[in-house]
Amino acid sequence: MLSTDTDILSAAEAWRGEGRAVALATVIETWGSAPRPVGSHLVIDGGGNFLGSVSGGCVEGAVIVEAAEVIEDGRPRVLEFGVADETAWRAGLSCGGRIRVFVERID
Amino acid sequence: MRADILAGLNAERAARRAAILVTAIPDGGQRLVREADIPGDPLADVLARHLAQGKSGLATLPDGRQAFLTVQVPPVRLVVVGAVHISQGMVPMAASLDLALTVIDPRTAFATPERFPGVDLVAEWPDGALGGRVPALDRYCALAALTHDPKIDDPALAAALRAGCFYIGALGSRKTHAARVERLTQAGFTQAEVGRIRAPIGLAIGAVSPAEIALAVLAEIVAELRRAPRPEGP
Numbered sequence: 001m002l003s004t005d006t007d008i009l010s011a012a013e014a015w016r017g018e019g020r021a022v023a024l025a026t027v028i029e030t031w032g033s034a035p036r037p038v039g040s041h042l043v044i045d046g047g048g049n050f051l052g053s054v055s056g057g058c059v060e061g062a063v064i065v066e067a068a069e070v071i072e073d074g075r076p077r078v079l080e081f082g083v084a085d086e087t088a089w090r091a092g093l094s095c096g097g098r099i100r101v102f103v104e105r106i107d
Numbered sequence: 108m109r110a111d112i113l114a115g116l117n118a119e120r121a122a123r124r125a126a127i128l129v130t131a132i133p134d135g136g137q138r139l140v141r142e143a144d145i146p147g148d149p150l151a152d153v154l155a156r157h158l159a160q161g162k163s164g165l166a167t168l169p170d171g172r173q174a175f176l177t178v179q180v181p182p183v184r185l186v187v188v189g190a191v192h193i194s195q196g197m198v199p200m201a202a203s204l205d206l207a208l209t210v211i212d213p214r215t216a217f218a219t220p221e222r223f224p225g226v227d228l229v230a231e232w233p234d235g236a237l238g239g240r241v242p243a244l245d246r247y248c249a250l251a252a253l254t255h256d257p258k259i260d261d262p263a264l265a266a267a268l269r270a271g272c273f274y275i276g277a278l279g280s281r282k283t284h285a286a287r288v289e290r291l292t293q294a295g296f297t298q299a300e301v302g303r304i305r306a307p308i309g310l311a312i313g314a315v316s317p318a319e320i321a322l323a324v325l326a327e328i329v330a331e332l333r334r335a336p337r338p339e340g341p
Contacts, residue, residue: 078133
């Protein structure tokens with residue numbers, strides 16, 4: 001089962017090897033009751049397919065949208081989600097947690 | 108991330124070697140530092156600290172910039188030689204510590220599934236089992252020799268010393284251990300190598316029952332695992 005963070009990295013390599021456009025998202029910082037620990041990965045391809053998680057479902061949608069832009073322009077970026085953030089509130093991080101996610105393209 | 112860096116990271120994991128991916132935040136510049144290269148790295152101290160804890164996280168570089176360290180450490184394996192009462196006590200504790208336990212004992216009266224239900228149990232001599240039915244030992248293995256029988260314990264201890272296991276412990280009194288040191292020295296191991304064997308085994312907590320000795324041994328293993336920096340390889 002593709003569940004661990006290391007499996008996600010293998011999937012990222014395999015997807016890229018198949019010629020798919022691939023972005024990797026990594027939780028780099030958490031505060032409060034964040035659902036996924038630092039180092040958690042989410043891999044996204046150009047078609048919006050994804051594996052893994054960075055939040056247990058709360059902000060994946062927003063990360064996938066950003067990942068499409070990262071795949072497009074190749075510029076890595078840091079996303080921040082938290083209770084102070086309207087997107088995160090809508091996305092469901094109402095637990096009080098805050099996370100920072102680094103999104104990069106696999107070249 | 109460059110595809111070759113990703114492939115390198117995955118290759119290190121497949122080979123059960125630790126590695127740290129250093130990513131500059133926010134610009135994304137990256138490099139992969141293999142475990143063997145950490146001592147000579149400009150960030151040796153911070154990398155060694157993160158490696159010992161086995162945790163990914165942000166770090167501030169000497170130039171004040173931030174970097175994210177993706178720490179990849181192979182899962183720790185615990186190989187116990189001797190399907191004895193102490194080993195039985197280790198089973199539930201090792202599971203809750205996320206230590207992948209294998210018990211080896213060629214004495215089929217000891218190595219029975221009834222005594223070790225659900226445990227990876229190998230009723231073979233250690234030298235035949237290791238590298239065969241049991242994957243070869245490496246630095247991310249702890250080995251505890253508990254049979255009291257030199258015919259069984261010694262070959263396992265020798266294999267653990269050669270593999271550079273991060274923890275090597277052997278059951279037995281100081282007198283028993285003095286004789287063991289003598290035998291291993293005769294077999295060609297240096298004083299420093301033989302000195303890596305923890306004996307008497309386990310933290311000194313005054314353990315009496317088999318379960319208490321199991322606890323003392325596992326506590327000693329955890330202490331060694333979390334000690335920074337890691338011991339040098341073989």
